[in-house]
Amino acid sequence: MEKYAQIRSYAIPLPNEDVDTDQIIPARFLKATTREGFGENLFRDWRYNPDGSPKAGFVLNNPQYGGQILVAGKNFGCGSSREHAAWALYDYGIRVVVSSFFADIFKGNALNNGLLPVQVKESFLHDIFLAIEADPKAIFEVNLEQQTITIIASGAQASFPIDPFRKMCMINGYDDIDYLLSIQSDIENFEQRQKRYFTNTILP
Amino acid sequence: MQAELNMNKTLFDKIWDTHVIKQADGGLDVLYIDRHFIHEVTSPQAFDGLRKRGLGVFRPQQTVATADHNVPTKNQHLPIKEELSRFQVDKLVENCKDFGLELYGLGHPYQGIVHVIGPELGLTQPGMTMVCGDSHTSTHGAFGCIAFGIGTSQVEQVLATQCLLQRRPKRMRITVDGQLQPGVLAKDIILYIISKLTAAGGTGYFVEYAGEAIRSLSMEGRMTICNMSIEMGARGGLIAPDETTINYLKNRAFAPQGEEFEAAAAYWRTLYSDPGAEFEVEHHFDAADIAPMVTYGTNPGMGIKINEHIPTAAGQTASFGKSLEYMGFQAGEQLLGKPIDYVFIGSCTNSRIEDLRLVAQFVKGKQKAGHVNAWIVPGSKQVEAQAKAEGLDRIFLDAGFDFREPGCSACLGMNEDKVPEGAYCISTSNRNFEGRQGPGARTILASPLMAAASAIAGKIVDVRTLLN
Secondary structure, rough: OOOOEEEEOOOEEEOOOOOEEEOOOOOOHHHOOOOHHHHOOOOOOOHEEEOOOOOOOOOHHHOOOOOEEEOOOOOOOOOOOOOOOHHHHHHHHHHHHHHHHOHHHHHHHOOOOOOOEEEEHHHHHHHHHHHHHOOOOOOOOEEEOOOOEEEOOOOOOEOOOOOHHHHHHHHHHOOHHHHHOHHHHHHHHHHHHHHHHHHOOOOO | OHHOOOOOHHHHHHHHOOOEEEHHHHHHHEEOOOOOEEOOOOOOHHHHHHHHEEEEEEEHHHHHHHHHOOOOOOOOOOOOOHHHHHHHHHHHHHHHHHHHEEEEEEOOOOOOOHHHHHHHHOOOOOEEEEEEEHHHHHHHHOOOOOEEEHHHHHHHHHHOOOOEEEEEOEEEEEEEEOOOOOOOOOOHHHHHHHHHOOOOOOOOOEEEOOHHHHHHOOHHHHHHHHHHHHOOOOOOOHHHHHHHHEEHOOOOOOOHHHHHHHHHHHHHHOOOOOOOOOEEEEEEEEHOOOOOEEEEEOOOOOOEEEOOEEOOOOOOOOHHHHHHHHHOOOOOOEOOOOOOOOOEEEEOOOOOOHHHHHHHHHHOOOOOOOOOEEEEOOEEHHHHHHHHHHHHHHHHHHOOEEEEOOOOOHHHOOOOOOOOOOOOOEOOOOOOOOOOOOOOOOEOOOOOOHHHHHHHHEEOOHHHHHHO
C-alpha cells in the first residue's frame, strides 16, 4: 500500500445520499482480474450515456470541479463488498472521501488501499458543500496526523475519527497481511489449543 | 473456559471470543476464520497478491470455491460466450489448481451460488466464523455462526493466514414476536425491518434475530432474513441454532456424521444469548403488523406494505426525489396495479427449494401474463435437481416461466441476464440500486409469492387477495 501523503486540494461535490458501490463501479465492469484501470468506469452510468458520450450534468464531467477529494452525502459506499469501488476511486485519483457516514465494508476496503474516509458531522459536511458552491476551486486540507480537515478560505476546521491502528498503517503504508504473517506461530498454537471447537472445519 | 463460566454473554460474543487469537496493537482482534468461500469475481487479485509475495494458501482445506456471479444460466455445458466472463471463470479454475483448493465449478453437481451451496452441503455450521468476498455472506448467520463479507485484500489475508484483523462490532437484537399472517414470508419480515431501520440503521452492528416469528421459520426462511442484514448496513446477522438447525444439518455431505454429529449438536445447543446478555441496541416488532412488502425506491430501505402509499415528498431529501424519478413513480401513490415487464425469482436471498416449491404451488395450472418475461433461476445444481425430481420444472414451464440453470443471474446482471432500460422487474433478490439488474433497469424487491402472483397478473398485486 502507498503511504498516505498530506492532501491539499480542491474537491468534487456529490451531495447524493446512500451512494452504493453499484453506482461507484457497476457489476458489469468487475470482470478484470487486476486492480488497475477501474477509474475509467468510476460512476459509469451517472457519468456516461449508453453510447459512451459523457452526461453533461454529472459532476465528473464538469470541468469546474476536480481534485483529489470527493465530498458525498451520508451512507457512502453501501451495498456490495466489492473492493473494486475503492480501487476505482483511487485509480481515478481520489485520495480522500468526505461524508457524514460511511458503510462499514467500504470504509475497511478504502483504508486497505490508501484511500482515506473522512467522517464529519452533517453540519460541517454542509459547510463544505457551501464552500465549493461559493468557489469550485476552494481548497481543503486533510491532515491525517492531526486528524483534521480544514476549509482554507474560512479557516473552519473539523476533526475526524480513525482507528489508531489503521492510521498507523495509512501513514506508513503497512498492510494487515504483514502483521498477520508475523504471528504465524501464534496462529498455529491457537489451532492446537482450540481444536475441540473446530473438528468440523477441515474438509476430508 | 472463560466462555462457559460467563453467564451473561450474547451468542455473538460466545462465538467471537472462541476465535480471538490475541489482541493486536490498537485494540484490534486477530480473528481466526474457520471457513472461507471464494468466487470468481473478488478472488483473482487476492491470488495475484499471493504470487507477488511468494505465498501459498495457509489452510487450503478451509477454503471452498465456486463459480456463480458470471456464469450463464442457459447452456452451462457450452463454453461461456462472453469473453471477459469466461476469462474470469477460467482464472478461478487455474487459481484453484495452482493453490490446491476445492472448486465446485461449472459442471460440478455441487456448483451454485456460494451462499446456497455452503448451507446445503453442511459446510456452514453453528459456532463457526465464516467469510467470503461477498457482502451476502451474512446469509450463513442463519445457522448461528459469525459470517460476514470482506474485501479482496482481506480474501488475500485469509488465504495467507486464515485470520483477519477486526474490531469487535456492537450488538443489536431484533425481536419479532407473534405469528405471521398468511401470504407473509421471511422476505417480508426483513424488508419490513429494513424499511423501519433504514439502509444505514444497522451499520457498525452485528444483529441477532430472535422471537417467535423468527424461531418458527424454516432454515430457508432464516437464511433470507440473515442474507439481507447487510441491506441495513449490518455486517452480519445471526440466529441461535435450535432443533430446526440441527435437523437441517443432519446427513448433509460435509456435516459431521454419527457420533461426531451428536457431539457437535451438543456443542451447538450451548450457542444462544444468555438471559442476562446485553445488547447495545434492541428493537421489537410485532409479526401481526407485517404485510407483503414492496420497494418503491433505489435502496432496500425504501419499502412499503403493498397496501400503503409511497411517502409524500414533504420533508424528504433531494436523493428521495432522484430515486422516485429513476423509478418513474410519484410521491404519495400506490404500487398496487402497476404493470411490470420482468419477474426474477432467484438470488442468494430466495432461490432455495422451499422458495421454488412455494412458487410452483401458486402458479400450478395458471399462466403468466403474455407481456411478462418470467425467469426462475435455482440457487444451485442441487436445488435444480431437486426441483426437477419433484416435477416443479414442468409446472414452471406449463405456466410460461423460464426455468434456468444456477447462478447469481439477474440479481446483479453480470452475465447476459439483464433487465432492459426503463423496464420494471419484480425481483426476489436483495438490491434495488440504480442499474443493479442492468443499466436503467427498475427493480421492485418482493417475496417469491408476490413475484409469482405479479407474474400471473402482469401487474403488482397483493398476493393475499389470491390465496385460498
